[in-house]
Amino acid sequence: CCPRRIRRILDKNIKFHRMCAYMIVLMTLIHYFAHSFNVDFFTSAYTSKILRKRLVARLIQIGNAPNETYLNPIRSNVFSVGAVFLLTGGWTGVIITLSLFFMVTSSVEFIRRSYFEVFWFTHHLFIVFYGFLVVHGISMQVRGQTAASLLVHDPKRCSLINPALWPQNNCPTPVFAGSAPMTWKWVIAPMVLYVIERIIRLVRFNQQVEILKVIKHPSRVIEIQMRKKGFNAEVGQYVFIMCPQLSQLEWHPFTLTSAPEEDYCSVHVRIVGDWTTGLSKVLGADESGNEVLPSWKMPKLAIDGPFGTASEDVFNYPVAICVGSGIGVTPFASLLKSVWYKNLNPEHEMVLKKVYFFWICPETHAFEWFGDLLAYLERQLAEIGRQDLIEYHIYLTRGWDHKQHTYPTRGWDHNQ
Numbered sequence: 400c401c402p403r404r405i406r407r408i409l410d411k412n413i414k415f416h417r418m419c420a421y422m423i424v425l426m427t428l429i430h431y432f433a434h435s436f437n438v439d440f441f442t443s444a445y446t447s448k449i450l451r452k453r454l455v456a457r458l459i460q461i462g463n464a465p466n467e468t469y470l471n472p473i474r475s476n477v478f479s480v481g482a483v484f485l486l487t488g489g490w491t492g493v494i495i496t497l498s499l500f501f502m503v504t505s506s507v508e509f510i511r512r513s514y515f516e517v518f519w520f521t522h523h524l525f526i527v528f529y530g531f532l533v534v535h536g537i538s539m540q541v542r543g544q545t546a547a548s549l550l551v552h553d554p555k556r557c558s559l560i561n562p563a564l565w566p567q568n569n570c571p572t573p574v575f576a577g578s579a580p581m582t583w584k585w586v587i588a589p590m591v592l593y594v595i596e597r598i599i600r601l602v603r604f605n606q607q608v609e610i611l612k613v614i615k616h617p618s619r620v621i622e623i624q625m626r627k628k629g630f631n632a633e634v635g636q637y638v639f640i641m642c643p644q645l646s647q648l649e650w651h652p653f654t655l656t657s658a659p660e661e662d663y664c665s666v667h668v669r670i671v672g673d674w675t676t677g678l679s680k681v682l683g684a685d686e687s688g689n690e691v692l693p694s695w696k697m698p699k700l701a702i703d704g705p706f707g708t709a710s711e712d713v714f715n716y717p718v719a720i721c722v723g724s725g726i727g728v729t730p731f732a733s734l735l736k737s738v739w740y741k742n743l744n745p746e747h748e749m750v751l752k753k754v755y756f757f758w759i760c761p762e763t764h765a766f767e768w769f770g771d772l773l774a775y776l777e778r779q780l781a782e783i784g785r786q787d788l789i790e791y792h793i794y795l796t797r798g799w800d801h802k803q804h805t806y807p808t809r810g811w812d813h814n815q
Contacts, residue, residue: 420503427499434492441473442482461572468575472540487538491531498524498531515672519649529586539577548574600650604641604701611663613682616768619670621684622656626663627702633659634737635710635730639703640666645677650703654729658736664702667729667768710734714741714751722757731756732772735789739776742785752788759794 408415444459462469473482483489504510505521544552548571557570606627614622632638632655639650651674653666670679681698710730713719721731735756741749773791780786 420506424499424503427496431492431496434488438473438482438486438489441471444471445473461575467572468542470542470544470573470575472538472542486540488535488540491535494531495528495535498528502528513672515651515674516649529590533580533583533586536578536580536582539579542575542577545574545576600639600703603703606701608700608702610682610697610700613684615684616667616771618767620667620768621670621679621682622665622667622768623682623700624657624663624665625700625702630664630702630705631659632657632664632705633707633711634713634734636705636707636733637730638664638666638705641701641703642678642681642698643701644681644698645674649674651675654733655705656729656732656736658733658740660737660740667732669726713754714749717750717752718755719751719753720755720757722759724759725761728758728760728769732769735772735776738788739779742780742783742788754789755792756789757792757794759796761796 459471461467462471472486483493501521502524505518511518544554552570552573554573606629609626610623611626612622612624614624616622635654637652637654639652641647641650653668655664656667657663657665668675668678670676683696710733713721713734721734723729723731735754738749738751738754741747776789777786780788
């Protein structure tokens with residue numbers, strides 16, 4: 400039960416990441432308003448005629464004499480906003496909150512899809528976020544009476560004693576202290592893991608990637624076939640790709656469309672942004688590029704990965720139902736090709752006996768390469784007598800047009 404729940408969290412890591420982010424935002428808001436009230440209360444203790452009476456007036460004076468500890472971290476009469484920047488917890492909190500604000504606002508879907516670089520770089524403000532979070536409580540400004548002081552100065556008992564009438568029973572001045580910062584204990588482990596991951600990425604960056612072939616597909620899609628020594632991937636996995644000629648910092652995720660049985664790895668890239676446009680240009684596969692570039696003219700590419708997905712478990716069951724929507728159909732290219740390769744080996748007995756594939760998209764023009772792949776696999780499976788292995792169900796939410804009548808019909812269930 401528990402391992403399965405953990406696997407679900409790992410499979411839905413992006414959703415889990417967002418839920419954690421929402422909780423961090425909620426707790427940050429509560430933390431912010433609570434301490435805003437505290438700072439206003441601390442500063443008004445010097446100016447309010449009501450608060451200066453009795454206990455508050457006495458408490459803010461503790462710490463002025465030599466060898467006395469203080470309770471109120473605001474040690475002078477200043478206004479609330481100025482007091483925030485006089486406290487270590489105040490100005491570090493402002494930096495932490497601003498970092499979180501920029502990370503959250505740049506994570507909306509519109510910015511992620513239209514300005515990915517903005518999303519990518521602002522998300523790295525988490526380094527600033529965690530760095531200042533570690534030192535946020537270093538000045539120990541949230542203070543209270545120490546346990547030793549409570550033994551000799553009980554606030555409830557001492558508040559009933561009038562030192563003018565009973566000077567011999569006067570309570571000693573209370574001693575205050577703040578709690579030692581504890582955040583580093585929670586941050587150190589994930590930060591160490593992050594540093595290790597970056598070191599691994601640096602090592603992979605320096606490993607050679609050979610570009611075997613670049614294929615231009617319809618609808619502004621290019622296919623890049625590559626080979627990297629020691630690279631092994633399973634069905635439906637994805638990699639991060641970086642092109643130093645375009646940017647030394649940007650790593651973009653792409654789903655592998657090659658099968659594990661193939662001696663190369665491939666990705667299909669749709670040209671929709673500045674980075675993908677630049678990539679197609681340096682590969683000689685942009686709209687104006689018809690020249691076949693020799694291998695020595697190809698740009699350097701770096702691959703980080705592969706990283707796992709839930710598609711790896713498909714072959715463990717006799718029946719698999721695969722549902723893809725829009726661009727989410729990409730991982731199934733690797734899966735369906737792998738199914739065909741496994742059926743070519745008569746000595747390999749597959750547990751998987753039937754695949755139901757559902758594809759839901761507005762229109763297929765942007766994924767014509769995938770339609771061609773389905774047609775090719777259908778012909779290949781028919782040749783070995785396994786045309787009933789995969790059953791396709793395609794739902795076009797914008798309707799069917801005359802350009803799509805050439806798509807194969809055997810094994811397809813066209814709907815709109």
